[in-house]
Amino acid sequence: MAAATAMPQGAAATRGAIRIEDVVKIYDPEGAAVMAVDHCSLDIAAGEICMIVGPSGCGKTTLLNAIAGFHEITSGRITLDGEVLCSTEKPRSTPGSDRVVVFQNGALFPWKSNLDNVAFGPVMQGKLSKTEAREKALSMMADAGLNGVEHNFPGEVSSGVRRRIEIVRALMNDPKVLLLDEPYRALDSLTKSVMHEALLEIYYRNKVTIFFITHDLEEAIFLGHKVAIMTSRPCKPKKILTVDIPHPRDYGVLTSKRFRELIEETNEAVHEEAVKAFQSGEKEG
Amino acid sequence: MAGRKFDSKALAKGVFSIVVFLVLWEIGSRSKTWITAESLSGFRDALGAMGFSKKYLPWIGAIPAPSEVVLAWGTVLFDPGYWHSWMMSGMRVGGGFFAAMLVGIPFGLALAVSRTTYGIGFPVFELLRPIPPLAWVPASIIFWPTQELSIAFVTFLGAFYTIVINVVGGARSIDVRFFQAAQSMGSSKADIFRRVILPGTLPSIVVGSAVGMGITWEVVVAAEMISGGGSQVGGTSGGGLGFFIWNSYVGGSYEQIVVGMISIGIAGFISSELLRHFGKYLTPWLRLR
Numbered sequence: 001m002a003a004a005t006a007m008p009q010g011a012a013a014t015r016g017a018i019r020i021e022d023v024v025k026i027y028d029p030e031g032a033a034v035m036a037v038d039h040c041s042l043d044i045a046a047g048e049i050c051m052i053v054g055p056s057g058c059g060k061t062t063l064l065n066a067i068a069g070f071h072e073i074t075s076g077r078i079t080l081d082g083e084v085l086c087s088t089e090k091p092r093s094t095p096g097s098d099r100v101v102v103f104q105n106g107a108l109f110p111w112k113s114n115l116d117n118v119a120f121g122p123v124m125q126g127k128l129s130k131t132e133a134r135e136k137a138l139s140m141m142a143d144a145g146l147n148g149v150e151h152n153f154p155g156e157v158s159s160g161v162r163r164r165i166e167i168v169r170a171l172m173n174d175p176k177v178l179l180l181d182e183p184y185r186a187l188d189s190l191t192k193s194v195m196h197e198a199l200l201e202i203y204y205r206n207k208v209t210i211f212f213i214t215h216d217l218e219e220a221i222f223l224g225h226k227v228a229i230m231t232s233r234p235c236k237p238k239k240i241l242t243v244d245i246p247h248p249r250d251y252g253v254l255t256s257k258r259f260r261e262l263i264e265e266t267n268e269a270v271h272e273e274a275v276k277a278f279q280s281g282e283k284e285g
Numbered sequence: 286m287a288g289r290k291f292d293s294k295a296l297a298k299g300v301f302s303i304v305v306f307l308v309l310w311e312i313g314s315r316s317k318t319w320i321t322a323e324s325l326s327g328f329r330d331a332l333g334a335m336g337f338s339k340k341y342l343p344w345i346g347a348i349p350a351p352s353e354v355v356l357a358w359g360t361v362l363f364d365p366g367y368w369h370s371w372m373m374s375g376m377r378v379g380g381g382f383f384a385a386m387l388v389g390i391p392f393g394l395a396l397a398v399s400r401t402t403y404g405i406g407f408p409v410f411e412l413l414r415p416i417p418p419l420a421w422v423p424a425s426i427i428f429w430p431t432q433e434l435s436i437a438f439v440t441f442l443g444a445f446y447t448i449v450i451n452v453v454g455g456a457r458s459i460d461v462r463f464f465q466a467a468q469s470m471g472s473s474k475a476d477i478f479r480r481v482i483l484p485g486t487l488p489s490i491v492v493g494s495a496v497g498m499g500i501t502w503e504v505v506v507a508a509e510m511i512s513g514g515g516s517q518v519g520g521t522s523g524g525g526l527g528f529f530i531w532n533s534y535v536g537g538s539y540e541q542i543v544v545g546m547i548s549i550g551i552a553g554f555i556s557s558e559l560l561r562h563f564g565k566y567l568t569p570w571l572r573l574r
Binding site: 097154 | 460462463465466467468469470471472473476480481484485487568569570
């Protein structure tokens with residue numbers, strides 16, 4: 001696959017390849033058919049960070065929900081490592097711990113301590129006992145630099161820390177794919193840049209495929225191996241950019257010449273879609 | 286809100302306001318005849334012209350002064366009948382309230398979780414809910430074999446509706462993200478019920494219980510007055526605080542009416558404080574808001 005050239009060095013991931021084939025999603029509330037996703041095809045290699053960029057409400061989240069199994073698709077097919085997740089015949093995939101979602105506004109359970117939140121998945125799946133899961137959670141949180149907040153509730157830590165905990169919670173399930181739905185949207189730009197480096201650091205240790213939705217082009221190019229710029233509703237890839245800046249990356253990339261060039265190359269396409277979305281007055285979806 | 290440090294200024298303010306209130310009350314009830322004072326004769330004449338014949342305003346002068354109330358209380362404190370009234374009302378409130386929790390929480394959860402249960406159960410519930418608990422008193426006396434049970438049933442109704450409505454509302458307002466997150470981490474339906482719906486509804490259960498407890502006290506007092514106090518023990522004050530007040534009124538002991546009223550205030554305060562502390566213990570994550 002073409003994206004293989006941009007794969008990170010070190011142990012290449014062997015699982016988590018997503019193939020989106022000709023997916024269509026039509027919302028049909030009371031007969032008024034609204035096409036959210038229009039014959040969308042996209043290949044994501046195992047262990048690749050694929051950034052999905054598009055204006056608000058363009059249908060990116062619909063795609064993520066289809067992969068996660070929260071919503072049905074109308075037609076088409078999505079496979080994970082060759083296995084069909086959902087298709088025209090079986091429109092809704094079964095949610096599973098191989099594809100864990102990190103939500104836009106965060107979904108740490110407020111009634112559980114941070115540690116118990118992180119330990120949640122393996123216990124649910126019966127893979128680990130509660131004690132074992134807590135031990136693993138402690139060490140994973142320590143690895144991610146999250147010491148000292150284990151016994152707090154999510155409401156007691158900053159939103160940036162919450163987001164990091166949530167990513168660790170997702171990784172505890174040993175997923176093939178991490179589905180991130182604008183996880184840093186609500187953060188200020190300074191916190192955001194810290195979060196980006198933290199995410200990459202986690203990624204370099206656990207090579208999972210990352211499906212990352214954003215409307216921030218800089219974020220997309222900084223993090224991604226591949227950036228798919230989506231059209232405004234209905235949603236499909238307008239331009240797919242392979243980011244040839246080598247990983248591991250750090251904050252310095254943001255001021256590099258190549259980074260600026262890539263931004264310039266894609267800025268217009270993104271802007272065009274944003275204008276279209278604005279004119280059609282699409283609401284948040 | 287919670288977790289605040291002890292505030293001596295707030296305490297001083299509280300004591301001050303209570304003292305001022307008591308002083309005003311004392312002055313108010315002792316100056317029964319203030320309107321006869323010469324300086325106010327013009328005002329009295331004006332009132333007379335408007336058709337008032339009394340020499341004083343019935344406003345607060347008719348109520349016993351706090352000092353009289355305290356004296357009456359002093360004697361009542363040694364009357365086992367008074368404490369028996371406390372116990373009777375407390376047991377009715379406790380019984381009705383716990384029955385309401387026991388039935389209301391599962392019922393509310395069932396309504397919230399299953400569309401079928403909701404479709405079948407909610408219309409009847411909504412039809413019965415607007416009927417004030419006190420309207421149930423006669424029917425309840427006819428239906429239940431003992432008066433005790435009929436009073437307990439009416440107090441049960443007082444808390445039941447509030448608890449159910451809060452549980453349904455609370456369970457339904459749990460963010461869908463929590464369900465999706467739990468699902469994607471491999472939770473079964475039973476897991477989701479236990480680890481998402483139950484803890485997610487807990488704050489609403491606590492709120493509903495606190496409100497329900499308040500209504501329970503309102504209802505029990507009125508029910509005791511209407512039903513004549515249930516089982517009679519120890520003469521004048523055997524059938525609960527509501528009956529204690531009613532009996533004092535019938536017997537013309539006005540100080541005791543106020544004693545009964547304040548007793549209910551104290552009882553209500555104690556029960557909501559207990560609930561609040563228990564609620565905080567159950568929902569530690571809300572302490573930080």
